[in-house]
Amino acid sequence: MFRIDRRFIQNFDWVTFFTIIVISIIGIMTIFSATRQPGDAPQASFYIKQIVWLLISICALIVIVSFDYIWLGRIALPLYVTGILLLVIVLVSGRTGMGAQRWLSLGFFSFQPSEFFKLMFIIMLASYYSLSREALHATALLRVFFMIVFLPFLLLFKQPDLGTAIVVFLIFSSVSLAKGFQRKLLVTLILIGLVSLPFVGNIAWTGLKDYQKNRLIAFIDPQADPTGIGYHINQSKVAIGSGEFSGKGYLKGTQGPFRFLPEKHTDFIFAVFAEEWGFMGSFFLLVLYFILLVRGLDTARKAKDDFGRLLALGITFMFAIYFFVNTGMTLGIMPVVGIPLPFMSYGGTALLSNFISAGVLINIRTRRFSLFY
Amino acid sequence: MQTEKTGAEKIIFISYLLIAGFVVVLLRLWQLQVLQGSELRKISESNRLRVIGVPAPRGIIFDRNRVPLVKNTPYFCASVIPQEFNKGSIAALSQLLNISEPELYDRITRKAASPFTPVRLREGLSFSEVSVIEARRSDFPGLLIEVETSREYMYGSVGSHLIGYLGKLNPAQSTDPSFKDVPPEAFIGQWGVEKLYDKTLRGTAGQRIIEVDAVGREIRLLYETAPVKGADLDLSIDIALQREAEKAFEGRAGALVALKTDTGEVLGLVSSPSFDPNQFAKGINYNDWKALMEDKKIPMLNRAIQSQYPPGSTFKILTAIAALEEGAIDTGTKAECRGGLSYGKWRFGCWQKKGHGIVSIHRALVESCDVFFYETGKRVGFDKVHDYAVKLGLGAETGIELGRERKGLIPNSAWKLETKKSAWFLGETFINSIGQGYVSATPIQLAVMMSAVANGGSVYKPLILKDTAPELVRKVELRQETLEIVRDALKGVVNESGGTGAASRSSMATVGGKTGTAQVVGLRKDSKYLSEKFRDHAWFVSFAPVEKPEIAMSVFVEHGGHGGSAAAPIAKKALEAYLLPQEKKKELLNVQN
Known part of the structure; x- marks a missing residue:
């Protein structure tokens, strides 16, 4: 398994690797800036913790890259079952934080099982879809939905971790689309979607918690009540806009450290970055994410088998969904759902899980030539 | 049917979607950071600053x-x-x-x-x-x-x-x-x-x-x-004078204006009753405001400049000046007062029903004989009296900066023709000559008039700040002889026996003055038995010291009765507070504070 030779080094996906390292370092710098207390020393815990987590994550990535991803397909089912069990445990005995039960305490540290579950879910999906080369027909899709998607979706919704629930659903939809639908199924689904849209909206509305509803209202009209529910979005837009073209300069941002911006080092970290680095800096950051995503798609295209292809697509879709939902939220063009920006936001579990996912991507690319291994 | 072969095309399609997503994010960034940037920067500054x-x-x-x-x-x-x-x-x-x-x-x-x-x-x-x-x-x-x-x-x-x-x-x-x-x-x-x-x-x-x-x-x-x-x-006011004067009103409605004769500075401006400005200092509450507004004595009215009444006998000063200047009378001119005068079917009474006997200008002013001034008015003609009254400051605003000042009224035949469409009657000359009838004036106007008579004819605009250049409205050319006759008579009003203004006599300075009583109802009754609202208004105008005038004053007491008993004592108290030496003034203010 641990065959690290010259060809491995040559084929290693350095582009993805360096891209996520650079994004993570930018993230740590931004966390440092966002959590500094005006007048006092920065809150050491946040950025130091993130550095430690980054080192752990890099190690984890190396471990993931070192064995052939084919193995993941073989243990897909046990992994998936473990993931579901973790979600159940969280629901039963998890620690409640910020109105949601997402954390599992292991004594020395807490982590969010839902972060890891996404990857397990993608592996499961890719593994199942790679069993057959046929395009999906109605019964197949329904089978997958009820066997793989429905239960975790329900568990996540119940936590409630609406963000992850939506991401899981979007990953399922996009990977299934990538797998390919039979034309009849595609047409039927579009028709059903159009007809049921109002009902789904209604059910979703009554099933949402108040703060989730408020976020949606606030998204629709953030100016309606600047001190109330739209506060986050407005302050985020103000932070980003006030960066103007060239930014206020590193450590010169005020919206975050002065606490106008909530969740400045987690969900709204992009706003803090954009305030200090302006349009120029934001553009550079976008280019990094673009490289990461396009590289992920390219990895999928070059993958040696269906499992690798679907796995790479699922992971790339996951990154893309996170990226667009998060930036869309901070830019005020999408509802506020508590989703972090991959590799940037503060949060050890998320960073680790993102590095592991990226590790899988690198693994697929590194082992794209079946000949060598 | 889609198959494996289309995988690559699908990925290219997904790439286009990805690019589209990035373009949307980029456009939004451009909108916020470049197009709305400076506006949002301002909001962020006002957030922070x-x-x-x-x-x-x-x-x-x-x-x-x-x-x-x-x-x-x-x-x-x-x-x-x-x-x-x-x-x-x-x-x-x-x-x-x-x-x-x-x-x-x-x-x-x-x-x-x-x-x-x-x-x-x-x-x-x-x-x-x-x-x-x-x-x-x-x-x-x-x-x-x-x-x-x-x-x-x-x-x-x-x-x-x-x-x-x-x-x-x-x-x-x-x-x-x-x-x-x-x-x-x-x-x-x-x-x-x-x-x-x-x-x-x-x-x-x-x-x-x-x-x-x-x-x-x-x-x-x-x-x-x-x-x-x-x-x-x-300010030009003397707070000692102001306070003693206000106290002397004892809550009665009225006004006092004291002017410095050589500059027109206002030494005191009393309107009684007054209000407490401390009520307003932290925002007045509604009930206090309502009470002030509904008070029957109208404390918010500045009576010194806003109430106008017939000046009564204080007007005789003007009738005398007009007649003396025009040569209609001199010190030798005499008239006999038998308590009244008949004209046609009307009778014009003198306040002294017994009559004053044969009087000249001096005693007529001292004893305020009405009959003498009926005769004087008749001789000089009221149009002439009007001219002198207007020149000496009546019938027009004095120009004090406080605003909303009333003009009073000094009639003449032209005015009557225009407003009443009728000719001027001799009877009107009689009653206007003694300050009743159409004539009316505000306390500040009479103070300005008194000041001009005291200083030799200079009409000054009343000033409320100290050390501002005096503003001479006009200099009225009066003969020295006229001035001396009048001033001497006014000194007599206060200091001679039988003078109506004896109550303002002071040991601190020689006072000259003239009492006045503005009739509220035509019918004469003994004022003691009249309810207050039918009682006459009391006037007193004065200046001091007679030898070298420094201060001129007018006092008005609404429904006060006779000028000599109601208004003159207030003038005395105000004057004496003014004349106190500095240390004594401070003592007075401290003791009673």
Whole structure:
């Protein structure tokens, strides 16, 4: 398994690797800036913790890259079952934080099982879809939905971790689309979607918690009540806009450290970055994410088998969904759902899980030539 | 049917979607950071930066002898910045400030100039309340404690019509560009000198620009400009005179105006009853305001310049001057008074029913003989009397800066033809010559007239600030002989036996004066038995010292009865307070303060 030779080094996906390292370092710098207390020393815990987590994550990535991803397909089912069990445990005995039960305490540290579950879910999906080369027909899709998607979706919704629930659903939809639908199924689904849209909206509305509803209202009209529910979005837009073209300069941002911006080092970290680095800096950051995503798609295209292809697509879709939902939220063009920006936001579990996912991507690319291994 | 072969095309399609997504994010960034950037930058600055006005101490108002009439005392207020306030904590704030929840909600949500402008919630907090609020400040983002100064009027109601009071901007003022620098909760002069010289007294507010965090805690001071204290004002009034005069009214309605004869400076301006400007200093409450407005004695009316009544016998001074100047009479001219005069079927009585016997100009003024002045008026003609009265300051505003001054009325035949469409009758000459009938004047006009007679014919505009250049309205050319005859007679009014103004005689200076009684009803009855509202109005005009006049005065007491008994003693008290040496004045003010 641990065959690290010259060809491995040559084929290693350095582009993805360096891209996520650079994004993570930018993230740590931004966390440092966002959590500094005006007048006092920065809150050491946040950025130091993130550095430690980054080192752990890099190690984890190396471990993931070192064995052939084919193995993941073989243990897909046990992994998936473990993931579901973790979600159940969280629901039963998890620690409640910020109105949601997402954390599992292991004594020395807490982590969010839902972060890891996404990857397990993608592996499961890719593994199942790679069993057959046929395009999906109605019964197949329904089978997958009820066997793989429905239960975790329900568990996540119940936590409630609406963000992850939506991401899981979007990953399922996009990977299934990538797998390919039979034309009849595609047409039927579009028709059903159009007809049921109002009902789904209604059910979703009554099933949402108040703060989730408020976020949606606030998204629709953030100016309606600047001190109330739209506060986050407005302050985020103000932070980003006030960066103007060239930014206020590193450590010169005020919206975050002065606490106008909530969740400045987690969900709204992009706003803090954009305030200090302006349009120029934001553009550079976008280019990094673009490289990461396009590289992920390219990895999928070059993958040696269906499992690798679907796995790479699922992971790339996951990154893309996170990226667009998060930036869309901070830019005020999408509802506020508590989703972090991959590799940037503060949060050890998320960073680790993102590095592991990226590790899988690198693994697929590194082992794209079946000949060598 | 889609198969594996289309995988690559599908990935290219997904790439296009990805590019489209990035373009959307990029466009939005361009919109926020480049197109709306400077606007959002401003919002972020106002988020972070707070401009705190540092009110300038208002200028102090002194009397002519540098006695301070007002002082500034600091007090605390609670305000809130609506933009930063979390409406969820209204209930808790309501308890803290002791304001009902609906009222609090209303005040915070009412449209302000900007959501960053603090809204005043409570004023005049005690020190212990301030410390309780300070301790809980962090629970209420946007809550501020502000320091304001209030104006204390040290002599209360004394001179309030002149000094005035402060109030908040009224709705008309708050949209007036000349008040744009005034913070919404600040007090500005709304009456009297406080209003007239508001800009001078106000000074220039300073500014502190501080950096704050989201709960409004000060992080550091970025910029500071010190406030510039408003300029002090020296009023022309003598607070000792003013206070003694007001006291002498004993609550009766009336007015007193004292002028410096050589400059026109107002030494005292009393309108009784007056009001206490301290009631306004921290914002008057509705009931007090209503009580002031509904008071039958109308304390808010400045009687010194706004009430006009027939001047009664004080007008005889003018009839005498006109007749002497025009040569209609001289010191040798005599008339016999048998208590009245018949003209056609009418009879014109003298107040002294027994009659004054044979009198000349001197005794006629001293004893205020009506019959002599009927005759005098007839000889010179009332049109001539009108001309002198107008030249000496009657029938037109004196020009005192307080505003809303009344003009009074001095009639002549042309006026009568125009307004009454009829010719002037001799009978009207009779009664107008003794200051009844159409003639009317305000207390300040009679003081100006008295001052001009005392100083030899100079009519000055009454000035309310000390050390301003005198403004001569006109110099009336009067013969020295005329002036001497009149002044001598006026001295007699006060100092000779049988003089009607004896009650104003003073040991401190020789006083000259003239009493007057303005009839309220035509029918003459013994005033003692008349209910107050039918009693005549009392007048007394005077000047002192006769040898070298310094001060001229007019006193008016509404329904006071006779000028000699009601008005003259007030003039005496005011004069004597004025004449006190400086140290004695200070003593007087201190003792009774």
